[in-house]
Amino acid sequence: MSSDFESYEQDFAVLTAEITGRIGKVPKLVGDEKKQMVANVEKQLEEARELLEQMELEVREIPPQSRGMYSSRMRSYKQEMGKLEADFKRSRIAYSDEVRNELLGDDGNSSENQRAHLLDNTERLERSSRRLEAGYQIAVETEQIGQEMLENLSHDREKIQRARERLREADANLGKSSRILTGMLRR
Numbered sequence: 001m002s003s004d005f006e007s008y009e010q011d012f013a014v015l016t017a018e019i020t021g022r023i024g025k026v027p028k029l030v031g032d033e034k035k036q037m038v039a040n041v042e043k044q045l046e047e048a049r050e051l052l053e054q055m056e057l058e059v060r061e062i063p064p065q066s067r068g069m070y071s072s073r074m075r076s077y078k079q080e081m082g083k084l085e086a087d088f089k090r091s092r093i094a095y096s097d098e099v100r101n102e103l104l105g106d107d108g109n110s111s112e113n114q115r116a117h118l119l120d121n122t123e124r125l126e127r128s129s130r131r132l133e134a135g136y137q138i139a140v141e142t143e144q145i146g147q148e149m150l151e152n153l154s155h156d157r158e159k160i161q162r163a164r165e166r167l168r169e170a171d172a173n174l175g176k177s178s179r180i181l182t183g184m185l186r187r
Contacts, residue, residue: 005058005070012051012077019044019084026091041088048081090119 022041029037055077059070 005055005062008051008055008058009073009077012048012055015044015048015051016080016084019048019088023084023087023091026088038092045085045088048084052077052081 019041022037022044026034026037026041052074055074059067059074062070
């Protein structure tokens, strides 16, 4: 079980190292070489995603008591995969900017500024998304706490109603006994 996971881990490490090297080469290449490299990196990223899926399946089959270590490793691999995809996206933006500049005869300064602005906006969006996710988690937790409080209050209400009913019965019984005693005193 864990040997399959470790085999997938090794394959993932080799593949991500290759992807990282190729991503670094993308902006330096030109023409068909660049297109071929982009296609190869896309294919390798898809292979890496498939390896992650296989690793996740393996983790699900591991007994719960030893699953924690593997789950934390999976989180780090997913983060690494996200970083690779972001790096690839940046290199492709540089690639598409160069193609656009070649076609339009543009100088690189404005596209670099636009790219930097786009990356800044992307980072802001990601931060906002994380904040929204955190807010959503807090709302879910608050809802759960509120649900528990409502259940507790409902149980307390039932107890109070039962106690009130017992008091009414005791009051009725006291009234009967009082009438009986009054009748006995008159006789």
